[in-house]
Amino acid sequence: MPLVLHVDSDRWREHLRSTWNPDIVPVAKGNGYGFGNQRLLAESRALGARTVAVGTYFEVPPDPREDVVVLSPWRPFLEVPQSRNVIHTVSRLADLVSIPAGSRVLIEVMTSMRRHGIGARELRHTMLLNALDRIRFEGWSLHFPMGAGGTSANLREAQQLAKAALDVRKNTLWVSHVPAQKLADIGDNVKLRMGTGLWLGDRGALDASRTAVVSFSRALAQGDGGTWTRGAWLDVVNRNFVRRLHHHAMTALEQGVFVVDREGIIRYVSIVGPIDPVPDGVQLTALVREHCRAQAQPT
Secondary structure (H helix, E strand, C coil): CCEEECHHHHHHHHHHHHCCCCCCEEEEEEEECCCHHHHHHHHHHHHCCCCCEEEEEEEEEECCEEEEEEEEEECCCCCCCCCCCCHHHCCCCHHHHHCCCCCEEEEEEEECCCCEEHHHHHCCCCCHHHCCCCCCCEEEEECCCCCCCCCCCHHHHHHHHHHHHHHHHHEEEEEECCCCCHHCEEECCCCCCCCCHHHHHCCCHHCCCCCCCCHHHHHHHHHHHHHHHHHHHHHCCCCCCCCHHHHHHHHHHCEEEEEEEECCEEEEEECCCCCCCCCCCCHHHHHHHHHCCCCCCCC
């Protein structure tokens, strides 16, 4: 039961141009936010981006023309591309010792997201200080919990951790999920990695087709559990589920849950984090009834 997404390309690209600036690093990861990573990389080049970010080493394009930041942390057992344009993320003291000398490296600082990173109290550890002179240090990475447009709590935390990191070594701060208009409040040299806000920021440019959505929303709204609901639910959850679950667990990437009405208008968007449960049938029913009440009629 496929969902087809139609894009008003002129409006979509206008949004990209109005949102992007040289301080923003486009993110292309997973399924490319529904567009495909190759498309997003091409659009990034068209914008003039000289650096992009991907989720895993598997997503690094062959012979990349631009610098590519890999968000997943480097590990000694991983097979990594040998391109000089790849910038690694290192999140453990031991890995700063193990990574080949001269590697381009971002050092990730632990944030309240509690995903991975080196704690603020360890930033002056001898292992880290010695490693700064054997790697090509590209800056500090700060990845915060996702919130709409970034949150004030993230901004305050970013300011605190940025000070701690920059007191150790001055360099670029690479941040995620902070308000784009507040980068100057964090530091003088800040790069914002942006995915959802860039590629999916203008919902009006996106139009989901009615294919299989009408029957699914009607089944939920009318209480017709049966075949329609089960079929749609299994299709959403189980398609490549093991592979997606492994990818999700390895990279801690968020995924989107969309509620689309019978006219193809996206009525509700929610981001499901790496450890968040996928909404079950009862929760989906409540979302459909809340956001598509007028549209959920039999066809």
